[in-house]
Amino acid sequence: MADKEYFVQGNEACALGALAAGCTFFAGYPITPSTEIAEVMSRKLPQIGGHFIQMEDEIAAVGAIIGASWAGQKVVTATSGPGISLMQENIGYAVMTETPIVIINMQRGSPSTGQPTRSAQADMMQTKWGSHGDYETIALAPSSVQECFDYTVKAFNLAEKYRCPVFVMADEIVGHMREKIVIPEKVDIVPRQMPEKTDNYLPYDAPENGTTPMPSFGQGYNIHVTGLTHDKRGYPSTDDEETHTELVTRLCNKITENTKEITSIEHQFLDDAETIVLSYGIPSRSALTAVKQARQQGLKVGYIKLGVVWPFPIDTLQELTKNAKRIIVPELNLGQVYLEVDRVLGKHAKVELLSKIGGALHTPGEILDKIVEE
Amino acid sequence: MADHEHRFMKYLRTERLPHIFCPGCGDGIVLNTIFNAIEMSSVDFDNISMVSGIGCSSRIPGYVKCDSLHTTHGRALAFATGLKTANPKQDVIVVTGDGDATSIGGNHLIHAARRNIDLTVVCINNDIYGMTGGQISPTSPKGSYATTAPYGSTDKPFNIAEVAKAAGASYVAKYTTAQPIQVSNAIKAGLENKGFSFIEVVAQCPTYYGRKNKIRSPVEMINWLKEHTISLEQAENMTDEELDGKIITGVYVNKPRKEFVEALEDITAQISDIDPDTNINRAYRGE
Amino acid sequence: MRTDIRIAGFGGQGVLMCGIVIAKAASLYDNNYAVQTQSYGPEARGGASRTEVVVSDEQIDYPKVENPEIFVAMSHEALLKYIDDIQEEAILLIDPNLVYQDEIKEIIEDKKLQVYTSKATETAEETIGKKIVANIVMLGSFVGATGVISVEAAKKSILDSVPQGTEDLNMKAFEEGMKIVEKIN
Secondary structure, eight states: OOOEEEEEEHHHHHHHHHHHTTEEEEEEOOOTTTHHHHHHHHHHGGGGTOEEEEOSSHHHHHHHHHHHHTTTOEEEEEEOHHHHHHHHHHHHHHHHHTOOEEEEEEEEEOSTTOEEEEEOOTTHHHHHHSSSSSOOOEEEOOOSHHHHHHHHHHHHHHHHHHTSEEEEEEEHHHHHOEEEEEEOSSOOOOOOOOOOOOTTOOTTOOOTTSOOOOOOTTSSOOOEEESSOBOTTSOBOOSOHHHHHHHHHHHHHHHHTTHHHHOOEEEESOTTOSEEEEEESTHHHHHHHHHHHHHHTTOOEEEEEESEEESOOHHHHHHHTTTOSEEEEEESSSSSHHHHHHHHHTTTSEEEEEEOOSSOOOOHHHHHHHHHOO | OGGGOOTTGGGBOGGGOSOSOOTTOTHHHHHHHHHHHHHHSSOOGGGEEEEEOSSSGGGGGGGBSSEEEEOSTTOHHHHHHHHHHHOTTSEEEEEEEHIIIIIITHHHHHHHHHHTOSOEEEEEEOSSBTTTTSBOOTTSOTTOOBTTBTTOOOSOOOOHHHHHHHHTOSEEEEEETTOHHHHHHHHHHHHHSSSOEEEEEEOOOIIIIIHHTTOOSHHHHHHHHHHHEEEHHHHHTOOHHHHTTOEEEEEEEEOOOOOHHHHHHHHHHHHOSOOGGGGTTGGGSOO | OEEEEEEEEETTSSHHHHHHHHHHIIIIISOOEEEEEEEOOSOSSSSEEEEEEEEESSOOSSOSOSSOSEEEESOHHHHHHHOTTOOTTOEEEEOTTTSOGGGGHHHHHHTTOEEEEOOHHHHIIIIISOGGGHHHHHHHHHHHHHOSSOHHHHHHHHHHHSOTTOHHHHHHHHHHHHHHOEEOO
16 A cells, blocks of 8 residues: 545545544534534544544534543544534543543634634634633644645644644635645554553553553543542542642643644744744745745745644744744734734744734735735 | 441442532432442443533542543533443443533433433432532422522423433433332333433432421431322323422333444444444554 | 636536546646635525636645636626636636626726637537536536646546546536637637
8 A cells, every 4th residue: 555645625634634543433513614524524434433423512522522532532523613612611621631632623704603614713812722721732723735634643643642632723725625635655643551550550640741641441440530620549639729730730731841842833944034924824825925925036034834833832933033023923813823923022023913804815915015014 | 347338338439438428418329229220230330431510419420439530511421422432332320410411411411312322321300509509400399499599490390301201212210319229220220221221310408409498307308209209100190280399200211222322333334344342442552 | 837727607517526626637647736725605506606726837835816817607697706806818718608798898808818618508418418517518628728737637537526427428528528619719
């Protein structure tokens, strides 16, 4: 078997990525513009002995995938803004109980029902802050159909490695766009680690890197999994300040302290760049065209694309942009990741937002105009 | 001490005792009936996983020495649906309450029943929100008092067993904590029914329901349950007015039908040679 | 070299399918790069519908079509709705039975468009005997008029995309489309 080429939609590529990563369970609820993912999974999963369930709502969808994850399967759901809003409480539960799950968000115009068939990147901060409490998640932003496949695989691997919810933050354009993808003969997969069964086994006793092996139900571990603040045995301990502090700090640190491991950044033309266009997801494609056009005009402009948006790669970005005077952030929202860029890089460069909402993608011309304006 | 240890202590996470339940609470009686039912049934205790939502009754699985998933409010059945589907070899018991199952979780209840997924649901109905301090519930009798119904409830309460029956559960029974033998038998029947089994146990909450409604002691509450209990057979010939405030007990449905996961796996058998059980714990394999 | 293509018609004509077949032919069988996008509203049927394809011999960054250099119109309404940003000297391929040429004289002259006609729907109905393959007839005409994708690739892509049992019908539709396309100015 060699590498295989397919001409598919971004949504289909996400589904194929999930299957390639070893996913055997999908629970979801239909919502534009993500529905094709559920449709592909409903067809493919029964063929491999996996399970597809159309749940009664998105709250149930996340509940079901968390349940299935504890039965030792790799799991995914796919949705868009309104569904993501409904999922928030159970996303927090997955964070607190350290359950690996993958959530694909095909972002659409919002708030509320918004623009079901148009694109946006307006759920970026919700992914970081949407559920109550202090926590960290991982979010990837594909900009092509190939990346829909690759990033979904990566999302599964990160979910296993760090035992947390991982988001694939795509959008309507990339979800419905068709391009050729190459599915490699061999896809690298991170398997879940079964803990050693000892007499004084502590399911939440975390080693140095903060992530502990995860047992599965029905294997004789007799573990208790709760969204309440719990001690190392997994038992509720809701009044003890130290237990809570240690747990929540570890849940955050296991992500942020591994940012360099998790992150992925692409960049071009940075050597002499005075202005840098920093983007993620679908606008990066307009950005790259604009940066190339600017270079043709002799302008010192560079390009950075974040493959992983959360955790935010503070150190790497500070290093990459240290000589830049100006950073332009094109986003399909009124300024979300821009706020983080400004917080992190605003002290040494002028950070400017190039916002676009309404459903259309920035044209390269719009980004070029911003580059040349000063 | 060991000589006098309760015969069900071996099923408990004894290191977690004492439990949080109030003196006189019905949850202890129900936990007893669950253990009794497991011992009476063909189900092996070691094969049991428990799932619960939020509320007093949802704390029960936390005391049981098995794999237990204490989830978010109202969502136990959604989590249990995923857990059971992804490993149908486990016997999954869901413990829930009236608020958890019928208010915030009402949608999940009707759909789990409709699917006839093989779960045994024990719903402890104490007609009030105990964990949050005595608020009104969808099952509180009309005219009963709660901290959020200071003038008495004006709503018609759910008969949860009827809801589960209407939604398609293949086994439904309803009893009170004053009928522990019947409850044990019903849970046993539920464990052995391959499908969605719903056992409603009307229970006393002396701390909140009792105090708010002037039925002050646990004994008084048990007597109150007994006085209001009638059988399904008795109910047949009674008018709506006569049925008002009555707890109608018995087996509402015992009608096995095709189970959800089995039906899904029938499709897999038609289109492939793969045994779905090979996917249990597949996350641990690097393939 | 990048070619920006827009295909417009009314919902249900198979406009989307036509775009997918072109982009698939270019990327899988001609070994070029291609991106296919679409715009759609809440209507499942009817209304103006369009798909856009970018074909290039190098990697495509910006995936959308800004100023099409090839515009295929299978309905008058869709043509009027989506033609404004067409490039000068672009190729306009129309079904003359579904587009009123008198009403678009001005834009043809202003933008110096090269106009091709293909009676795709009529041919599908009368020559092939199945109205549903009008989009494949138009695809044949598109290949005949523009050469953006090779005949070979187009055929492979069609065979890969149409329902089983309809291959011969679609091949015939494609060949017929290649034949009937005419340049009229």
